[in-house]
Amino acid sequence: MTQLVLHTHRQEHILRLTMNQPENLNSLGFKLVAALRASLQEATRDDAIRVLILTGTGKGFCAGADLKTMNHPYAPGEPDVLDCIVELFDELRNFPKPVIAAVNGITAAGGMELMMCCDLIYAARSARIGDAHCNYGIVPGGGGAAILPRLLPAAIAKYLLFTGELLPADKLQHYGLVNAVLDDDQLLDHATTVASVIAQKSPIGLRRTKQVANEALDKSAADAIIHERLAARDQFRSYDYREGINAFLEKRKPEFKGY
Incomplete structure (x- = not known):
């Protein structure tokens, strides 16, 4: 049976999207990006959905772009994986309803950029977050270098961009990137509680x-x-x-x- 790359769960006015590729830390390949975009577009049209929660299964929230797609033989004019990811990020940033990231584990490179597209960020205590593009000779293409210095002090943002190190979530909470850090087993409950409060507003x-x-x-x-x-x-x-x-x-x- 084919594994669903994205699980959806509705609870009253809240939609939870769970990336489901634990074997590659929910890396962003064509299938997952397409599933996320389709769910966002459907949720935009559904007035019953008022708040979105984005999280992942396994040990990673999202490890960034699926690097195996980088060597894909693209035809002339065919969108590459970066094109698709950037379109996803634009749709998530402009999603008209509040979005909560429930960051459950490794969050690197494009995964950090995905997280930064969300309005509120709650992280598990075990989460590690950073920009790992430089580890592979890659320049950020989804907001890492463009957006991160707007969210963190410039010296901290550049440290992440230049070293590729992943920092504990509680350290980044100190700098204001993360709203709160929760014990791993309380992350989703807390995110859902916040979403329930927001869902009662206009x-x-x-x-x-x-x-x-x-x-x-x-x-x-x-x-x-x-x-x-x-x-x-x-x-x-x-x-x-x-x-x-x-x-x-x-x-x-x-x-x-x-x-």
Whole structure:
């Protein structure tokens, strides 16, 4: 029987995607990338899904690109694995709903870049994270060198980029890359608890807030504030805005619908 490279699990408004290639530490090859992209596109269209959790099976969250694909004989104009991975990363960064990474083990190179596409990062105590591209003479192509220095102090980011060392998750939590480090057996429960809290909020409000926050670092503070103000004005016209105000006045819990 063919092994599923990606497992999906739905729990009310939460979708959990579990990469399932433990034999190669969930390396990103064509099949896994295609499965992830298909699931993201389906989840984007499904209004019942409000939060996404991404994790892996075995001893690795994701070890990066499947290097065996690098020697694949590509036809002229055929997308290579890097093209496919970059498209996946773009779709994950722009996914309109909050995404939580539950980092369960080795997270290297493209795996670290995949992790950085998520909004919140929770890591198992045994997790080791870093950029291993330099170990194989590879230049990062999915955000390692471009995004990591925005998330970490430059000296720490360059240490990871230049040495290829994988650091313990708790050390990177100290620098703010990881939200929290959990005992291995509590990682998924904690990520699910956080997802459950988020799933109770206004989906359309979170989508607008996420877009403003994602784009803010590429704008001046003044332009980011204008964007935020426009998003707030748009939210005024939503059902969820009225429901939130009425729930406050009536001293009850709001029931958001996402429009």
